[in-house]
Amino acid sequence: MEQEIKEIKTIKITEKGQICIPREARDLAGFEEGSKVNLIVYSDKVEIRPMKKSMSDAMMAMLASEPVLAKNWLSKEDEEAWKDL
Secondary structure, three states: OOOOOOOOOOOOOOOOOOOOOOHHHHHHHOOOOOOOEEEEEOOOOEEEEEOOOOOOHHHHHHHOOHHHHHHHHOOHHHHHHHOOO
C-alpha cells in the first residue's frame, strides 16, 4: 500500500553533503534537535526515518543482508584470510 504524499520540497545539498530538513517535515516526522535518524538507501530512492530504540526483525534482516555486508566485507584480502577455514 502506497503512502500519501504530504508535501514535496526542493532542498540543496551543501559542499559537505549536508541538507536542511524543512521544519514542516521535521515536525511531521517527529525529528527533534539532536535526535538520530536512519538513512536507508535503495537503488532508486533514499529515505530518512526516525531511529527507533529497537529495530524490527525485518529492519535487522535488511541491514544484515548479504548484499549490504558484501560491499564492506568482500575483498581479495578477506577471501585469502578465510580460504582455509
